Amino acid sequence: YMRASAEANRAESLIGVALVVQRVSQPPQLAFHYPPTPDSLLPSSSDGDRLRHYHVFEINTHEFARLALPGVDRSCEHAQMICRRFSWVIDDSNHWYHPLDAEAPKRKAYDHIRLESFPCSIDTMFKMFRSELATEPVTGDARVSSFNIVFVLDASHERTLRQAEACFQVSAQLAKATVVEEHRCGYLTAEVDKLDSATRSFDDSDDGKGTTFAALTDYWMQCSSLAQTLVTVYQELRETGSSSVLFNGCLLVHLSTAVTEEPPTPSSYQALLLTCDEEQLQSELPIDCAAAVRRVVHAADPRRSLADLVVTLGLPLQQVVNIAKHLIYWKKAIMVHKISRHRTKVALASTAPLTWDGPDAEAFRVAFPRLPPLPEVLHMFSAGRLLKEVEEDYFRLEAAEFDKVVNWLLVRGFLEQLPAYYHYIPEDSWFGPGDPAPDPQGALTNAELTGMHKVLQANGYADDLQFARWLVNTCKTKHLDVQTLENLARERSKPERFVRRCSFLVKYECDAGPEQAG
Secondary structure, eight states: OOSOOHHHHSOTTEEEEEEEEEETTSOOEEEEEESOOOGGGSOOOSSTTGGGSOEETTEEHHHHHHHHSTTSSTTSTTGGGTTSOEEEEEOTTOOBOOOOOTTSOOOOOOSSEEEEEOOEEHHHHHHHTGGGOOSOOOOSTTSEEEEEEEEEEETTSTTHHHHHHHHHHHHHHHHHHHHHHHHHHOHHHHHHHHHHHHHHHHHHSSGGGGOOHHHHHHHHHHHOHHHHHHHHHHHHHHHTSEEEEEETTTEEEEEEOOOOOOOOOOOTTEEEEESSOHHHHHHHSOTTOOHHHHHHHHHOOTTSBHHHHHHHHTOOHHHHHHHHHHHHHTTSEEEEEOOOTTTOEEEEOTTOOOOSSSHHHHHHHHHOTTSOOHHHHHHHTTTOOBHHHHHHHHOOOOHHHHHHHHHHHHHTTOEEEEOEEEEEOOOGGGOOTTSOOOOSSSOOOHHHHHHHHHHHHHTTOGGGHHHHHHHHHHHHHSOOBHHHHHHHHHHTTOOHHHHHHGGGTEEEEEOOOSSOOO
């Protein structure tokens, strides 16, 4: 589960891409779209102008262009949507709805299509990024003044709402690259001229008499590098969820529709386990990486909690937690319960591979050539025993090598840690023939208090009867894991070793309790 899946990240809901442009003092026009409109939807017309009277994505081309550049008509209530996210949805009745921007109320998923875009005024974008552009804008009445790269999604797809934000980000990134090249060399205007010329030439040619959109699309792509780039982005996003294109042959643009969620905030009593080699991760970090990140990566150890790292590194807890979340987000680490050979029990996960061949078995053989095959090793961990017991019974390895095996299995999700919980277990010798039996949920009996006091005296804790009573009552009424109980002891100014040495009063064991804390 640690490897990002291309199948999970690909933009399956994406069904098309379109380019809408507007020249100075001219209405907006649809310059390019992909995939081509099916020939069955072409209007029946004998003249060569029938390409200008068709529907794209089941919307009239003129209406599509007008909607895609909402700021063209200054009386339009959506004029403020220029140079910011602009979304709209069209249902089965071809009714279009108000834009779904950040301030708009949430709406339900509709039945038909959803369009995500970043309508862009070139002059406005130039002012926003003027410090990054070394050239002055191209001028002239024939130049393109506004444009919009629109991504069309299937609104009925289950992943559309999650991928809509990513498609908007892709549109915005392409828009910025387009503005940069338009100001540098008039790239967009030149490419639109090529597309218009290709359309006119195709209409006037012999091929145009039996016009098909598949043939016209091929003609567009032969004439325009921008059309080729948009088609490449569309196809790669659908197939893998990511695309890297060299825009106009000089700007490298990385795009992705992978849907990611912020990882949950880890507890200070959890430990950080790297999913790759530390040296490899250190080499992948950028040159200007914060020193604190490198220190946390170097000190990360599943046997040391984040609280331990705070003490060792002298860093604030919040900074360590944020670095841990950052590493988890980039799939470079996972959070686990703090591992101890004498206290951690593990069991075989349901996803563990039990076959003798396959990529996991081969990877294990390469990583640990001296060990038995992966299925045999997994069998050694399948009894829900302490790590110390597994190591002593089955492995003849150095401690560091055994730790590597455990880490390798945990990272791939083949092992599950069993949380340890404290339970109150009274001694039989405390009770005489006439004493009442202990109540699992009730108050302590006189026999239990007397027996506890004797045990505390014998172990040098005669003055801690009150805390011991609290400890036992807590374990009787709640299902507390080891770390939580030790934390409670510290809050009452009791050292952790007191709880550990009180194993004669409360014992911990692994099970699935109703309140799995920590």
